[in-house]
Amino acid sequence: xxxxxxxxxxxxxxxxxxxEGLPQDVVIHILDTARSFLPVSExxxxxVPLLRGKSVFNLFxxxxxxxxxxxxxxAKRLSADVVNLNIATSSQTKGESLIDTxxxxxAMHADMFVVRHASSGAPYLIAxxxxxxxxxxxxxxxxxxxxxxxxxxxxxxxxxxxxxxxLKIAIVGDxxxxxxxxxxxxxxxxxxxxEVRVVGPRTLMPAQVEKLGVRVFHDMATGLKDVDxxxxxxLQNERMNGALLPSAQEFFKSYGLTEERLAVAASNAIVxxxxxxxxxxxxDSAVADGSQSVILPQVTFGIAVRMAVMAILAGGG
Amino acid sequence: MNLRIANGxxxxxxxxxxxxxxxxxxxxxxxxxxxxxxxxxxxxxxDATGKVVCPGLVDLSARLREPxxxxxxxxxxxxxxAVAGGVTTLACPPDTEPPxxxxxLVEMLKRRAAxxxxxxxxxxxxxxQGLRGERLTEMAELTEAGCVAFSQDDRPFADLTVxxxxxxxxxxxxxxxxxxxxxxxxxxxxxxxxxxxxxxxGLAGIPAVxxxxxxxxxxxxxxxTGARVHLCRLSTTEGVEMVRKARADGLPVTCDVSAHHIHLxxxxxxxxxxxxxxxxxxxxxxxxxxxxxxxxxxxxxxICSDHxxxxxxxxxxxxxxxxxxxxxxELLLPLALxxxxxxxxxxxxxxxxxxxxPARLLNLPAPSLxxxxxxxxxxxxxxxxxxxxxxxxxxxxxxTPFTGYELQGRVCAxxxxxxxxxxSPPPPDRKP
Numbered sequence: 001x002x003x004x005x006x007x008x009x010x011x012x013x014x015x016x017x018x019x020e021g022l023p024q025d026v027v028i029h030i031l032d033t034a035r036s037f038l039p040v041s042e043x044x045x046x047x048v049p050l051l052r053g054k055s056v057f058n059l060f061x062x063x064x065x066x067x068x069x070x071x072x073x074x075a076k077r078l079s080a081d082v083v084n085l086n087i088a089t090s091s092q093t094k095g096e097s098l099i100d101t102x103x104x105x106x107a108m109h110a111d112m113f114v115v116r117h118a119s120s121g122a123p124y125l126i127a128x129x130x131x132x133x134x135x136x137x138x139x140x141x142x143x144x145x146x147x148x149x150x151x152x153x154x155x156x157x158x159x160x161x162x163x164x165x166x167l168k169i170a171i172v173g174d175x176x177x178x179x180x181x182x183x184x185x186x187x188x189x190x191x192x193x194x195e196v197r198v199v200g201p202r203t204l205m206p207a208q209v210e211k212l213g214v215r216v217f218h219d220m221a222t223g224l225k226d227v228d229x230x231x232x233x234x235l236q237n238e239r240m241n242g243a244l245l246p247s248a249q250e251f252f253k254s255y256g257l258t259e260e261r262l263a264v265a266a267s268n269a270i271v272x273x274x275x276x277x278x279x280x281x282x283x284d285s286a287v288a289d290g291s292q293s294v295i296l297p298q299v300t301f302g303i304a305v306r307m308a309v310m311a312i313l314a315g316g317g
Numbered sequence: 318m319n320l321r322i323a324n325g326x327x328x329x330x331x332x333x334x335x336x337x338x339x340x341x342x343x344x345x346x347x348x349x350x351x352x353x354x355x356x357x358x359x360x361x362x363x364d365a366t367g368k369v370v371c372p373g374l375v376d377l378s379a380r381l382r383e384p385x386x387x388x389x390x391x392x393x394x395x396x397x398x399a400v401a402g403g404v405t406t407l408a409c410p411p412d413t414e415p416p417x418x419x420x421x422l423v424e425m426l427k428r429r430a431a432x433x434x435x436x437x438x439x440x441x442x443x444x445x446q447g448l449r450g451e452r453l454t455e456m457a458e459l460t461e462a463g464c465v466a467f468s469q470d471d472r473p474f475a476d477l478t479v480x481x482x483x484x485x486x487x488x489x490x491x492x493x494x495x496x497x498x499x500x501x502x503x504x505x506x507x508x509x510x511x512x513x514x515x516x517x518x519g520l521a522g523i524p525a526v527x528x529x530x531x532x533x534x535x536x537x538x539x540x541x542t543g544a545r546v547h548l549c550r551l552s553t554t555e556g557v558e559m560v561r562k563a564r565a566d567g568l569p570v571t572c573d574v575s576a577h578h579i580h581l582x583x584x585x586x587x588x589x590x591x592x593x594x595x596x597x598x599x600x601x602x603x604x605x606x607x608x609x610x611x612x613x614x615x616x617x618x619x620i621c622s623d624h625x626x627x628x629x630x631x632x633x634x635x636x637x638x639x640x641x642x643x644x645x646x647e648l649l650l651p652l653a654l655x656x657x658x659x660x661x662x663x664x665x666x667x668x669x670x671x672x673x674x675p676a677r678l679l680n681l682p683a684p685s686l687x688x689x690x691x692x693x694x695x696x697x698x699x700x701x702x703x704x705x706x707x708x709x710x711x712x713x714x715x716x717t718p719f720t721g722y723e724l725q726g727r728v729c730a731x732x733x734x735x736x737x738x739x740x741s742p743p744p745p746d747r748k749p
Contacts, residue, residue: 005588020517099633119635120519121589142637144519179519206516207524 005127015127015136016309018145019186027190031155034301034308040077041303050315051080054111058084059102059126060139061117066275067139067149070299071114074306078315080111102126106134112314113137120144120179135313137306143177149274150183152305154191156298157229160270164188168266170197170223171214172255173233173282174204176244180274181233182212189213199223200255203244220254220261227265232257232273235282248281258284262292270294318360318735319343321353325365325696330372330669331683340370342692345735349688363730363737365696371668372684373405373436373693373731375675377573378549379624379646381438382713383426385414390626390713392426395646396435398712400739402647403695403728404622405436408679411443412470418443418454420462427463435738437693439465439679441495444483450474453483456492465679466493466547471596473501477534484544493680497549498531498556499523499597508637510600514583520637523598525553532559540568547678548572550623552597554607561616571678572616574608575623576645576652581605581718591632591639592718595623612670613660619675620656622649626714644714648705650697651724658725664699692735701727 004021008014013026040048056075058068068084075082087101102113112135115123120142127136140146154164161167169188175181175198188196189212198209199217210216217223224230240248257271271283271293279285288295320342327350328335341349341357348354379399382390399407409426411417417426423440430438442464446452450473459467467487474480480496487494504527509515511522532548536559539546551557551572560572577595582605586593593599611617625642632639645652649671657667672684684693705722707715731739 097630097633098635117635119637121637122635124589125591125633125635142519142635143521182517182519207511207522208513208516211513212517 005124008132013312014132015123016147016313017123017127017136017138019147019150019183019190020145022190024190024192027151027154027187030151030305030308030312031158033312034151034155034304037304037307040307041300046077047079048077049079050311051075051078054080054314055109056080056082056112056114056310057105057110058082058114059087059105059116060085061087061115061122062140063088064116064140067116070302071139071306074303075310077303078307078310080310098122098125099129102129106130110134112310114139116140118142137309137313140179143179143182145183146179147183148302148306148309149180150187151309152298152302153184153231153272153274154187155301155305156272156294159297159301160294161228164191164193167193167229168195168197168227169193169229169231170199170217170227171231171233172199172220172223172257174235174239175200175209175233176204176206177236177239178233184231185212185214197223197227201245221264224261224265228269230257230262230265230269230271232271232283234274234276235278240281248278252281256280256282256284257287259286259290262287272298275299319358320361320363320735320737321359322363322365322370322694322696325368325370327686328369328371328665328668329686330665330673331685333665335665340686342732342735345692347686347688347690347692350686363696365729367698367700368696368729369664369699370686370694370696372672372686373695373733374403374649374671375679375681375684376404376407376624376646376649377619377621377675377678378575379404379407379409379622380412380626381409382626383413383429384422389628392429392433394711394713395624395626396430396433396438398646398710399436400731400733401711401728403650403697403731404646405693405695405731405733406439406676406679406681407436408439408441408465410441410470411448411468416443416448417441417464418446418448420455420458423459423462423464434733434736436733439463441466441468443467444469444494445474445479448472450479453486456487457490460492466495468495468549471497471499477538480534481538481542484538484542484546488542488544493545493547495547495549496535497597498528498535500527500531503527503530508594508598509586510583510598512583512601514586518586518589518636525555525600525604528553528597529555529559532556536563536568536570539570546570550575550578550597550621551608551611551617552578552600552604554604557607557611557616561611564616571618573619573621573675573678574612574617576620576649577623577643577718579605579608579612579620579656580652585718586636589636590718591634591636592643592716592720594636594639594641595643596641609656609660612656613662618670618678620649620653620670621675622646624712624714626712627716628714632716643717644710644712645717646712647710648717648719648724650695650728651726654699654726655724692732694732695728696730697726697728699726701725703727
């Protein structure tokens with residue numbers, strides 16, 4: 001198998017494509033760096049000059065407002081120039097190939113591409129066709145990975161729980177289609193969380209998911225028992241009625257996070273969600289807005305974590 | 318032209334024998350071996366010292382891309398690739414554009430192929446019109462035009478009734494039916510084996526049951542109709558077991574496997590290598606082992622190249638968007654030898670799976686080195702290592718997961734009907 005394409009020959013981060021295969025010290029370094037960036041966003045002048053004169057291209061082959069915005073804010077707070085391209089609506093529809101699109105943008109002297117694509121592995125293909133002075137950040141590819149989301153999630157866990165080595169964590173919902181779940185699993189196992197659980201119906205579990213190092217549960221009562229962190233996943237609308245699930249209501253009835261269900265978790269358990277939430281489908285409003293929810297702080301941490309990733313890749317951090 | 322193929326190791330896959338001797342070819346046929354026949358005037362000597370001389374390879378599945386996809390490959394390029402790989406006879410699937418569903422198309426293809434005087438081409442006709450899986454083709458007419466069997470290729474049947482009726486109809490006239498077992502619904506949207514690697518990489522899966530359910534349906538209907546069914550490109554442990562059992566029960570079912578699937582598994586996808594996007598998908602290591610064993614014990618009759626030339630536009634894409642398939646004609650021999658060496662089999666038995674085994678499935682005379690046999694021959698150096706460099710392949714398709722592999726077994730010369738149609742350039746350090 002070829003060398004891990006996201007590390008250079010010195011073992012340093014060249015691209016951020018997936019959490020899988022990242023050494024633990026690289027993950028910890030990103031989290032430490034992110035912590036140092038948290039105060040930047042609270043200052044009156046919310047900028048540091050680490051990426052001054054660098055160009056960051058947001059290449060979104062799939063529509064996204066939230067993720068693209070947080071990357072844009074993070075890049076601007078590092079003083080980079082940011083170009084947003086929604087390629088879903090431009091050259092791809094004119095038949096230009098992915099490789100040609102990227103080659104053209106690289107010729108404009110981009111320093112970094114932030115890539116969101118509907119096909120698993122697309123950022124790897126892009127990274128393979130770039131020279132080593134251009135960095136790629138995967139902002140979500142198909143069902144495969146969403147590494148910055150997972151990094152902000154473990155940042156939040158570290159913030160509230162301190163360390164990882166004594167935690168039980170449950171990831172709940174549509175594991176099959178979730179790039180967030182895959183990246184979270186890798187991040188948690190890399191950081192040494194001793195028990196990572198996945199909870200959901202059999203129709204939403206990928207084949208041999210236990211090989212990723214997780215315990216599989218099909219009901220909330222046992223799946224959430226004594227956990228320290230509950231990580232909910234978004235259920236996409238198109239999965240709600242069909243051969244995978246009968247209805248959103250029935251999903252909520254079996255797997256929706258309510259206060260009663262949360263009661264079996266540890267009393268100081270925190271509740272997370274990558275957003276955007278379907279209230280009343282995967283999570284009850286009382287929990288989403290309740291005292292154990294850290295869903296809004298996650299968004300704040302997301303800026304700092306994305307700043308850290310970009311600074312480490314392109315700013316010599 | 319009278320040829321003397323001097324001093325080679327003659328391997329006869331049917332007799333299972335190997336011995337060192339000269340072989341004499343006159344015109345289109347083999348005339349003798351051993352001592353030079355009385356009155357034989359040698360026009361040309363092919364030095365086969367240290368080389369193997371065997372019947373030319375027979376490939377059950379090589380896409381030549383004509384008609385319709387000439388930008389991908391042409392008969393010229395792919396038949397040159399065939400003979401460079403020691404393949405002297407091949408069957409081509411009907412998935413051209415238009416599909417091979419009319420006698421005129423088949424006749425034209427046969428005529429074009431014959432005019433090139435390279436490998437023999439045996440078209441597989443479309444089982445249904447336009448391969449749409451709804452209405453039967455004129456199989457008798459197509460057979461007259463040169464089709465040797467009928468297939469639906471990778472396309473689905475509208476429903477099982479069409480499969481049932483097509484087996485009944487083909488059986489009426491004794492036409493063989495070749496089917497690649499895959500349930501279209503269970504495979505829908507999938508791009509990789511539904512297992513550990515697809516889960517890790519977030520690729521939509523094709524479960525093993527997509528194959529086994531289709532095999533179960535085909536075997537039940539074959540039993541019902543008495544049809545002679547050949548299953549193309551098995552990929553699963555359970556699939557091999559079902560065929561083994563059906564044969565033990567007396568059903569005349571045959572099957573093949575692609576050269577890729579006996580060497581690669583889902584693990585080879587690595588970091589989304591689109592060259593490993595194949596149809597059927599590369600499956601688990603356990604499945605690969607079952608295919609290797611099934612081939613050794615004779616449950617699987619033949620290895621095919623499943624040759625599918627695809628250009629960069631079709632492969633330089635994210636894994637799931639890339640077209641499935643790989644080039645294979647020039648790799649068939651070394652990949653068969655690699656399988657045989659790993660299974661510790663004698664050379665004649667290895668070669669049986671790429672010569673007489675597939676020839677039997679095409680209802681061709683058993684390939685032989687005996688006097689009177691057609692001089693379709695392959696001379697190869699079984700010890701020579703070579704590195705797979707796509708740019709050096711004759712095929713227009715440079716798409717192979719074996720890029721950079723060191724493989725053993727290099728074709729030195731290929732004869733079709735007594736004509737020397739391929740000769741490898743001699744190594745630079747030796748005089749020609």
